[in-house]
């Protein structure tokens with residue numbers, strides 16, 4: 313059946329009228345800040361204390377836009393007769409956000425929780441080189457990372473939290489035991505009778521008449 317002349321125009325006008333009566337969804341950015349979900353992928357923050365320079369993130373990044381430099385340092389043995397250890401020390405950690413495609417693979421693969429998403433997105437630059445964020449800048453982004461959502465009631469305690477809690481309990485028990493031992497030693501010292509004074513030596517008194 314051939315289309316009725318003017319039906320396309322009527323449909324178009326109907327869509328226009330429907331849309332005109334709906335609430336607008338256009339955000340007046342930058343006058344009004346958008347309400348972003350808390351886990352928005354805005355920029356990546358680095359918590360470098362957790363980074364062991366394992367290079368997994370740099371190797372897995374599909375865009376090869378993570379740059380890491382490091383050197384090795386020898387750590388002396390913790391106990392006498394123990395072995396020296398070597399550890400990686402981070403010299404450079406940078407992400408080129410002009411290449412990054414915000415896939416999140418680096419954050420997923422990091423085994424030590426050193427990378428996090430921040431919802432901050434206002435870091436546009438007029439010079440593309442400025443989009444390579446070095447470790448200091450990545451660290452500043454870290455402080456804009458939102459708190460993780462609360463655990464479900466009855467959820468299993470995360471193993472990191474359990475390990476930290478056990479370590480804190482062990483330390484507190486050791487400190488309490490040391491305090492008790494000190495108190496016992498003090499008490500024992502107070503109860504010990506003082507030694508009697510020695511009589512003065514005869515020679516000191518001079519010859520007897």
Ligand code: SF4
Nearest residue numbers: 373412413415416418
């Ligand atoms: S988000 Fe993806 S592209 Fe961006 S740095 Fe991480 S792995 Fe690379």
Ligand code: SF4
Nearest residue numbers: 363364366367369422
């Ligand atoms: S994967 Fe994590 S620990 Fe390894 S180099 Fe990257 S940020 Fe550091």
